[in-house]
Amino acid sequence: MTTATTVPSRDEIDEAMRDVVDPELGINVVDLGLVYDAHVDEGTEGAVITLDMTLTSAACPLTDVIEDQANTALTGGPKPLAAEMKINWVWMPPWGPDKITDDGREQLRALGFNV
Template identity: 30%
Template sequence: MLTDDQMQELADQVVEVLRNIYDPEIPVNIYDLGLIYDLKVSDHGEVEILMTLTSPNCPVAETLPTEVQEKVRTLDVVTDVKVQITFDPPWHKDMMSEEAKLELGIF
């Protein structure tokens, strides 16, 4: 079982993994793009990610969640990864981090 500190460290590692996955249409990682709505880590190393896509018709709707699952699963302490897609609330550019908005020239 993981301690609270280890769970926080794992959550931080998961965020770093997510920051290395990019939306193919927008040159910003999916975390700063605001596609990750929730991230939970259990004391058994299970990771649950609630995410969205920029639109329901996103061309990577089939592959992006699988990529997230596979890359997060590579972390040593992770025992299971569940990725759930939601469109509630719908993604909007205001969900992007300030850094992402600056990178894309959105003010």
């Protein structure tokens, strides 16, 4: 496995995480405002990215799907950003529609949502 050799920026992490799509809404987790923060540490095999993320509902049954997509987005492919990825699921502050980016709002409107 190829490991990342440089510390990824928050912009690079966000760009990669745009490939992670909320399975219920069909919008990426960055534009939905589900990624609160990202930390990068140096592990024995390379960079370790830890994400502070939330979900639209604490009862969401699809955390495994989102976690698998995030792992692929950050540690997979020909140029992985990290050797390892972890998610801290956080519930404070609670997610709300105010966290959705302008791009996310446009995508939701295109799907028929009123946001």
